[in-house]
Amino acid sequence: MNRVSEEKSIRALLKWGIGQLREAHVPSYTLAAELLLLHVLGRDRTWIYSHPEEELSAADAGRYSALLRRRADGEPTQHLTGKQEFWGFEFEVTPDVLIPRPETEHVVEVALDRLAVREIRAGRRQWLAGEGLRIADVGTGSGCIAVALAKELPAATLVATDISPAALAIARRNAQRHTVATRVHFVECNRLEGLLNPPLATRHSPLLFDLIVSNPPYIGRREAGTLMREVREYEPEVALYGGEKGYEFYAGLIAQAAMHLKPGGILVVELGQDSLPAVQPLLEASNWTNIGVTNDLAGVPRVLAAERL
Numbered sequence: 036m037n038r039v040s041e042e043k044s045i046r047a048l049l050k051w052g053i054g055q056l057r058e059a060h061v062p063s064y065t066l067a068a069e070l071l072l073l074h075v076l077g078r079d080r081t082w083i084y085s086h087p088e089e090e091l092s093a094a095d096a097g098r099y100s101a102l103l104r105r106r107a108d109g110e111p112t113q114h115l116t117g118k119q120e121f122w123g124f125e126f127e128v129t130p131d132v133l134i135p136r137p138e139t140e141h142v143v144e145v146a147l148d149r150l151a152v153r154e155i156r157a158g159r160r161q162w163l164a165g166e167g168l169r170i171a172d173v174g175t176g177s178g179c180i181a182v183a184l185a186k187e188l189p190a191a192t193l194v195a196t197d198i199s200p201a202a203l204a205i206a207r208r209n210a211q212r213h214t215v216a217t218r219v220h221f222v223e224c225n226r227l228e229g230l231l232n233p234p235l236a237t238r239h240s241p242l243l244f245d246l247i248v249s250n251p252p253y254i255g256r257r258e259a260g261t262l263m264r265e266v267r268e269y270e271p272e273v274a275l276y277g278g279e280k281g282y283e284f285y286a287g288l289i290a291q292a293a294m295h296l297k298p299g300g301i302l303v304v305e306l307g308q309d310s311l312p313a314v315q316p317l318l319e320a321s322n323w324t325n326i327g328v329t330n331d332l333a334g335v336p337r338v339l340a341a342e343r344l
């Protein structure tokens with residue numbers, strides 16, 4: 036990277052930062068330079084664009100320059116700022132969790148749509164607050180899906196599982212930050228294994244849910260070389276890889292979902308780029324009905340949903 040700009044105005048430093056990240060071939064370099072400057076200043080976008088002549092202190096200019104260098108070396112912007120927006124809420128992120136992606140918002144959308152349709156079919160037409168609803172989020176990571184659903188359904192209770200205790204610690208903090216921690220119960224386990232209804236534990240009766248959602252690890256290890264450096268080197272492997280081919284996680288997930296859904300319960304899973312042909316046949320006609328696929332904004336089949344018979 037070149038020496039930090041002599042001029043210390045916001046306008047000059049932002050222009051310099053954009054140039055540094057463009058030269059380093061950072062994707063979305065303008066946004067990244069802006070977000071890092073906002074982070075250093077603790078300000079919002081409107082403020083920096085309405086104070087272009089404001090001078091940064093030498094300490095802030097130095098901090099900005101150091102962050103730009105780390106970004107140019109490959110660290111994701113969200114690891115440098117410690118946050119990412121999802122479903123209109125700000126989530127803490129660290130290298131222990133997957134950075135929430137915009138396409139995962141389709142999982143929340145489809146889940147809410149399916150629940151609303153179920154209410155209409157049952158002849159209930161008022162706003163769905165989720166009274167009595169029990170929801171599970173498998174592989175919760177930062178907790179983004181569980182927290183978004185808990186905010187949308189203020190009377191529902193949720194169980195959010197993850198195999199990574201470090202991820203669960205972040206998810207718990209995100210639930211506290213968004214005031215849903217009393218309704219989201221975090222459990223360290225493999226998929227839904229071991230979720231037994233406490234009073235019935237000795238009879239090994241599974242806890243039953245109205246809705247199970249999951250954005251599982253779905254990248255194939257054989258594709259690792261095609262991933263962007265930011266993803267391959269900085270995001271947790273356990274959150275990325277679903278197996279050699281990528282879709283190996285789904286068979287176990289769908290089998291467990293079949294055991295843990297009430298009749299009429301809904302399953303909503305995010306799909307990898309090419310996983311639909313391998314995953315849809317796992318929804319056997321004897322267990323599942325109303326199967327639907329939702330494309331993301333890029334036209335990729337991204338969400339698979341089905342109802343338990």
Ligand SMILES: C[S@@+](CC[C@H](N)C(=O)[O-])C[C@H]1O[C@@H](n2cnc3c(N)ncnc32)[C@H](O)[C@@H]1O
Nearest residue numbers: 133174175176197198199225226250251252274
């Ligand atoms: C693709 S990330 C999704 C994280 C978050 N739900 C999101 O959408 O951003 C997958 C998550 O599944 C977790 N995971 C991987 N294997 C698991 C397993 N066998 N059981 C439960 N969680 C698992 C990972 O630790 C990671 O947090």
